[in-house]
Amino acid sequence: MPKLHVRKGDTVKVLSGKDAGATGEVLRALPQQGRVVVKGVAIVKKSVRPSQNNPRGGIIQKEAPIAAARVQLICPECKKPTRVNHKVTEAGKKVRVCKKCGHEF
Ligand SMILES: [Zn+2]
Structure with a gap:
């Protein structure tokens, strides 16, 4: 199984992309995809259909996974x-x- 240099709960710094320089906590590590989800980084707006949890639907903001190679671990x-x-x-x-x-x- 592929392994990442960071794991859930780590604090990382984003090295490149539009959020370069940002730091945040790793919310999810996706070793299979070589990606991580970092709190407050790579926020995307997503429209959702009404559902039981969210009866009105609408637009939610959510962190998108980014390439793990783009983040560096902070001690x-x-x-x-x-x-x-x-x-x-x-x-x-x-x-x-x-x-x-x-x-x-
Ligand atoms: Zn240190």
Whole structure:
């Protein structure tokens, strides 16, 4: 299965496109498509038909998935866009290690 460098709940920075420079939380990771959905990024307006949940229908705003290659992970510790090393702890847990500050998460 393909893997992404980011996962749900991560904070990422958008590198390119119209939302370049924006940061947001990863709402969904779509490894199969190599895409991620980032909160507040790539908002698209979508018209929806009336349904049970939304009896009036209308236009909703929704984040569209963007290519994962367009985002960079932000370290929760040093708050900088970073790359990570992967490491397995003694307890057998997989963690990521910030290359800049060494923070494990
Ligand atoms: Zn860091």
